[in-house]
Amino acid sequence: MKTIDKIYINGAFVTPHGQEMFDLINPATNQLIGQVRLGDETDAQLAIASAKEAFKTFSQSSRTTRIKYLQKLHDALHKRIDDLSAATIEEYGAPVSRAKASTEMALAAFLHAQEVLYDFEFERKAGRSQVRMEPLGVVGIITPWNANANYICGKLATAISAGCTVVIKPSEMSALQTQVVLEAFHEAGLPAGIFNIVNGLGNVVGAELTRHPDVAKISFTGSTAVGKTIARAAVDTMKRVTLELGGKSPNIILDDADLSTAIPMAVAAGFMNSGQACIAGTRLLVPETRFDEVKELLKHAVAATKVGDPTDANTAIGPMVSVKQYERVQSYIQSGIEQGAEVLAGGPGHPEGLEGGNFVKPTVFANVTPDMKIAREEIFGPVISVLTYKTEEEAIAMANDTTYGLAAYVSSTNEARAWKVAEQIVAGRVMVNSLQHDPMAPFGGFKQSGIGREYGTFGLEEYVEPKTIIKG
Missing domain, CATH: 3.40.605.10 (Aldehyde Dehydrogenase; Chain A, domain 1)
Structure with a gap:
């Protein structure tokens, strides 16, 4: 010691x-x-x-x-x-x-x-x-x-x-x-x-x-x-x-996005630093017309995300920093269930075999509505809330419907279109088709x-x- x-x-x-x-x-x-x-x-x-x-x-x-x-x-x-x-x-x-x-x-x-x-x-x-x-x-x-x-x-x-x-x-x-x-x-x-x-x-x-x-x-x-x-x-x-x-960063998947690239990137954005990141993209906004495709890809992406021993080079998600933080994340997962969101992956409790540490099942909720607690408050754990939109204008409005404004993400095969959407999001940083960091550019929140x-x-x-x- x-x-x-x-x-x-x-x-x-x-x-x-x-x-x-x-x-x-x-x-x-x-x-x-x-x-x-x-x-x-x-x-x-x-x-x-x-x-x-x-x-x-x-x-x-x-x-x-x-x-x-x-x-x-x-x-x-x-x-x-x-x-x-x-x-x-x-x-x-x-x-x-x-x-x-x-x-x-x-x-x-x-x-x-x-x-x-x-x-x-x-x-x-x-x-x-x-x-x-x-x-x-x-x-x-x-x-x-x-x-x-x-x-x-x-x-x-x-x-x-x-x-x-x-x-x-x-x-x-x-x-x-x-x-x-x-x-x-x-x-x-x-x-x-x-x-x-x-x-x-x-x-x-x-x-x-x-x-x-x-x-x-x-x-x-x-x-x-x-x-x-x-x-x-x-x-x-x-x-x-x-x-x-803090943040509650939106990740807008536009209807022309290449989902085979955008969804694994969205999972990485939501679960970065084991979800304990102020810029984590935990509100995933997807087009209603592609919701079924998104759900299947999310299931596969989360299933491929290894939770466990942080010393293992294959591990993507480690434990929450403390018992207190573990319990905080669990309370939000329970809140999502109680408010009627669909558990697409994960859920309450420890992953099997990891009961000794502060490990959380990486969780994705579908059919989340903007008024739900899991869609509005910063959880600081590996929990993604999926919301659907009908139009691009609605997606932008949903993205900006938050007290936060630290970061945001946009995915599209049309970079000019994605850039136009990014310009309308109220956030200090917006990443287009990317999770990259630029240490020479300003970082901070609206x-x-x-x-x-x-x-x-x-x-x-x-x-x-x-x-x-x-x-x-």
Whole structure:
């Protein structure tokens, strides 16, 4: 069993003031694999003070220096990439393929940040005036358990590019992953105080970051409910916020789509990251005229999707992260049944032979209506709701009939037609005939899916403030 009893403040591993221990559980077996000692408000305050002091000099650093630091972080983490993948599998239950993809994305974040930084305009002209894009200050970073290391690296890389210092509050459920990342970052040898990491609870360490007057910005990825709490608290000190929140992403299959390609892609979109993904395409909108074809193809696609041991290279869906999350998903599956949806695949309970972990049967509901709970609320598990439409206009209206607006998907053999549909969907990202990610393009939500953007130039703009100097 592993014990993590240090946090990282001012360039050193230190014993936290907080005393609480948090159990780390392998979700595939529900066995105890470690404990982490959690920091408290005092620890957060010390970390903030460290970042504030470091900001005085780091904010004045050159583009060249920041690019060098990003390279150092990349190179140090690259040496530990296998350790990070192993921790992601053990602690989170990510299947091997998902764990590798996630860790590679975390590593690449530093290179993408360098690419943006090379060309970013920190000095601009506006009318007769000079505009300086200046770093905001200390940034509080709060990351989720479904992609903890990925978000630590992405948000930290952007902050460093801007010249900001940070205090990171990672998910307490991801402490093994955080420890690997932290040990690598320490080896990178950056000046003390540029980054500080405090394991702790959201309502303790996260709350202190949100209310502390010396924190200029919060970058948070997580649920819409918590995002709203952060936004309310941040207003008191007028913090800038980037909030990447929940989603209930529609996937429109147009009537001319090649179903042999579109349906397996739809299942992959709905079940990505074992369904524990904010961009998962969990509302599948299909033409009424092709409903029978779709149902048969869905049955075959789900049957071919392996659920089980995350260390098995053939596994596509691992366990839910916790018993609590397993029970949440089960409650939604039961709700779908009670409200009259047809269970096309899966259903309640564990898959046979996987009763010891938090495994869910990958589930597809047919004959879902827009008013059903499973069609409106984010489940965060491998559950797809199939709704039918009569016309393209109805499909677009159904896609937009949600409080969320993070991502969407469109499939069609006519790319021009799909593009026209994509332009009418209210979402931060729309993928046409694709599940691809573009790390240079902005990512974030409309409506209750968030505020602000991550990635690329748009993401870096979130960490700087324009100062106008008017010449006489």
